[in-house]
Amino acid sequence: MDNLHEHSLGISEYWTREYLKRIFEFHFKRTPYWKRIAELLNPDLDELFQGSLVEVFEGLFNLGLTVEEDYLRSHWLDFVPVSYDGKIRFYQSSGTTRERAIGHWDARYVEVLHLYLRAALDSVYGLDGIYGNGHQMRVIAHGPYGWYQDEVSQLIWSYGGVLYFIGMETDGLKRVLREQGLEAVLKILDPLVRYTKRVMETDRINTVRTAPPLMSLFEPYSESIETAIVSGVGVNREFFKYLSNTFEGTLLIPLYGYYLFGDLVGIHRHGQFWYYPNYPTTIIFPLKQVDGEYRVVKRGERGRVGVIIARPEVLVVKFEDETALRVPPEGPFRWDGFGDPTRNLG
Template identity: 70%
Template structure:
């Protein structure tokens, strides 16, 4: 399987991917990795169920079957054995990325270069349909952006996004290893001391250029408050996103469109919607599937809408297949806006 076929057929309209296509794609990815990928080849030899048994029913049934078949990968094993998840003789162009380390020990995952294109298509369509960015930024009104974040997928993703609007980007890389713990235990000033070069460069750019879009984390939005009148869009991701924070931010950035994203090193950013007092995030089907799960009578089942459960993730792409529980809980959110599938809301992550 390859991304050429995916981009030509399956992903012409990413917000219209239906359940039938998702199941067909998911089955194909499983078959590919069970034959080609070292870790999954070993699992296939010892698996009590076969894929025909697992792929019975609708998408939610299959999701539950996958987790109930014991296919979830242990977090520590994944962190220490990432090469086991690369298909043998894979023909694509792979780059290894590391997680940010903001909340726990860093992990390593890989992307095919074409996945960046897939992710970009999803982000552009979702951001334009929900937040109308294509109506704000054009040849007459150029996007002038600044972004804080870790090097790697984050830098590649935001660069491609800004350039697609004809914009220019100041990217300020930052090391975030253990930053959440410092912020929680010692406060904002201690966190900013660690990020002193970022703080200085941000001020320098904001004083010289007329930035109209910022991408940053909640604690760092304070750096942009003196320039709030010129900032039209603020894209925010990371720890600290909640209703109270957005209420306060809305008062300080009165004419700014605030956009929440959920970022993860294995799949990039997911677009969020502020709904009432909650934040709902929607995976980029069929490559990323996420449902909150609960354990009932020694079996995992997807929680009802509005209920909270432990986050289960399936990352299914030609270059990688990962099934895992996240050290995080979230509520199950119904379809909203342009999304025709369930999302997850108000994630609460543990530090480790």
């Protein structure tokens, strides 16, 4: 983990494979869930971690190591290593889509995630050239308390910025938005709406970090918003077209979030949004079944999103309930990403 402090965007495939192997070896010996799996399957890790990273990824999924989301949500303590000596904090997911899940992070991972975000945002979007030298980042961030607050705080402070973090109750909000519309959501979030308006009318806010539906709160102040960072299933071509027309001159940055690994940085390419995981702690490839086995799709093809979250404090192999395209390395990222994620599995 310490190596990531110097090479957050310079991770090689060989180094990633070696890192993954050590993480699996550790959890197979120390973590209740993975100890049971190792005893049941008796995998040969030396053999499994031969070949390319794609081959290793396929092998891990074909070995039957995937964790069901419902089991992960109900048995989160099974994934904590015995006698782990790091600094663990348990967090809840936002709960916008379904019942909140509980997961844990080591404090060191917040540092690793911050280094990845800072390096990617500066390289792709040049934020270090916009803020500083007398021009201060002044931010409103909306979101649930937990890892998200730590992540966004560290990021804003690293630019010398100041932050208004406005916590929000997010249980079931996506269902309300889908069934009742934005006005119903804003009624539930009335304290957030009032506080946001109060701050915007008083301070010189130039940066916002929020969910797609809540960007409407900033429309009256669009001329002052220099940077808008958004994430969520509503981030698509139509939404960004609306943002570009409404917030002329605003730098728009898409992120992809999940409660066990935080945010991933996205870029806009060929009318799509491509996201790149923070290697080596998060590995993502779209998969499809061929003759009964999982195979990573070719670049440009769509498959079901497979995720490996591999850190000293937590190991999870799982499918997400969405599909995405496999996309090639782009910009500062030396590894493949995934693009145009959608929840429609049909």
